[in-house]
Amino acid sequence: MSIESLKCKECGTAYALDASYVCENCFGPLEVAYDYSSLDPVEVKRRIQAGSQGIWRYADFLPFEGRPNDPLEPGLTPLVRADRLAERLGTEAEIWIKNDAANPTHSFKDRVVAVAVAKAHELGFETVACASTGNLANAVAAHAAAAGLDSYVFVPANLEEQKLLATGVYGTNLVGVRGNYDDVNRLCTQLAESRPWAFVNVNLRPYYAEGSKTLAYETVEQLSWELPDRVVSPIASGSLFTKLGRGFQEWLDLGLVAGKQPIFNGAQARGCSPVATAFAEGWDVCKPQKPETIAKSLAIGDPADGPYAVEHARRTGGGIDSVDDAEIRAGIKLLAETTGIFTETAGGVTVGVLKKLAERGELAAGERVVVYITGEGLKTLDATRDTFQMHEIDPDLDSFEAEFRQEVNV
Amino acid sequence: MSVTVKIPTQLRAATGGQSEVEVAGATVGEVLDAVFDAHGDLRERITQDGDLRRFVNVYVSGEDIRFQQGLETSIDDGAEVTILPAVAGG
Numbered sequence: 001m002s003i004e005s006l007k008c009k010e011c012g013t014a015y016a017l018d019a020s021y022v023c024e025n026c027f028g029p030l031e032v033a034y035d036y037s038s039l040d041p042v043e044v045k046r047r048i049q050a051g052s053q054g055i056w057r058y059a060d061f062l063p064f065e066g067r068p069n070d071p072l073e074p075g076l077t078p079l080v081r082a083d084r085l086a087e088r089l090g091t092e093a094e095i096w097i098k099n100d101a102a103n104p105t106h107s108f109k110d111r112v113v114a115v116a117v118a119k120a121h122e123l124g125f126e127t128v129a130c131a132s133t134g135n136l137a138n139a140v141a142a143h144a145a146a147a148g149l150d151s152y153v154f155v156p157a158n159l160e161e162q163k164l165l166a167t168g169v170y171g172t173n174l175v176g177v178r179g180n181y182d183d184v185n186r187l188c189t190q191l192a193e194s195r196p197w198a199f200v201n202v203n204l205r206p207y208y209a210e211g212s213k214t215l216a217y218e219t220v221e222q223l224s225w226e227l228p229d230r231v232v233s234p235i236a237s238g239s240l241f242t243k244l245g246r247g248f249q250e251w252l253d254l255g256l257v258a259g260k261q262p263i264f265n266g267a268q269a270r271g272c273s274p275v276a277t278a279f280a281e282g283w284d285v286c287k288p289q290k291p292e293t294i295a296k297s298l299a300i301g302d303p304a305d306g307p308y309a310v311e312h313a314r315r316t317g318g319g320i321d322s323v324d325d326a327e328i329r330a331g332i333k334l335l336a337e338t339t340g341i342f343t344e345t346a347g348g349v350t351v352g353v354l355k356k357l358a359e360r361g362e363l364a365a366g367e368r369v370v371v372y373i374t375g376e377g378l379k380t381l382d383a384t385r386d387t388f389q390m391h392e393i394d395p396d397l398d399s400f401e402a403e404f405r406q407e408v409n410v
Numbered sequence: 411m412s413v414t415v416k417i418p419t420q421l422r423a424a425t426g427g428q429s430e431v432e433v434a435g436a437t438v439g440e441v442l443d444a445v446f447d448a449h450g451d452l453r454e455r456i457t458q459d460g461d462l463r464r465f466v467n468v469y470v471s472g473e474d475i476r477f478q479q480g481l482e483t484s485i486d487d488g489a490e491v492t493i494l495p496a497v498a499g500g
Contacts, residue, residue: 010465022420022495027456027465029497131499185499186469192498193419202498237500285464288476302474304497307464 074110134163216247238305323352342377
């Protein structure tokens, strides 16, 4: 395989493979372009199956010649069948949960950061940085520490305490910005002009985004080389959503898997739903919003890949829905109670939208649905507060029996 | 009325390398037209059919103009207009 160039997604202009992300002609986003014509699908499959136990088994589809050194290799997270969840939802569809909280820093961001940090190293950067809603902050701080690079992590100052603590521990320069994520992102876009740093989701974004494709590859491999019929994925910037589509498409084009693109359903929080709104209104741009939601990891009011996410949902016959804070909390609980998987608020959003699809009768009997759970519940503990009651008793049998008199039959 | 317009790195080839341009105008639209008069190449790069292209963000004193009146947003004397790519983050 060879990596050809960076290419503008809007006008097709090609650029050298360096740290750039914007087309100078039309301001469109740049994306890595590959030439897969020399790849033999049988050989590729063999290399994948003989590969490492993580994302680098898909090195043929990532923007490197060979396999970079990566001491914190993410990926190959569990894909589990969730029959009890399907039962609670009253659907006869086959529901699968891709639990991507099972990564080194407990979110899917390890995938994109592994790719970006390896690229930063290859391009000779000594410092990596990012604008983050939290999960990315954890991942950048950790992968920079593992690679021996300096790091600067910019987050909204009012982030969940768990996400701040799980970033600072790695010895990064943690910068809390008094503003929302879009303010942080604007600041980083400006800083990227003058600092000699690799901002993983600014000047290295074309490479970074490629890491999300590995979630699509794993899904196919874990379904015994078959495509799901439908996927449900959260949308923040829209990058994961569109790269899942690209991952499936690359393997379809190469003949590694047969069939067609799954139906794509996107999930947003009602309090920050610029992409769901654009889908509902039939717009081809997203009108920015000021986020107001407990799903802080999805709180991007001005989503860079929003227009592409809308296009992909439309093209696959899917949709983009939003759920409110109460539905997010209920989604977290429903997943935990039926699968034993404790997800953060973004996962509550995704399960909430799955529930909506089931209630509307959109999930066909026997249809295979993969639901992407992108982060860990321990990072957003506040969302589960007051959703259950603890039984507090004295350390004696009478006290226990008094408390559980109704339930216990001796 | 004098306004400073900050030009991002990716557009500086069209401004002869200048990172700031001083122009006059009472609204964002007028200010951008004045910038285009001085640097003709910029118009096509960031606008299409009279509107900003979909991956261009414009801020007046730090606030996205889409939260204001878009190209009709009025500008005070001495204000700063910033043009930035909308393709970062996430």
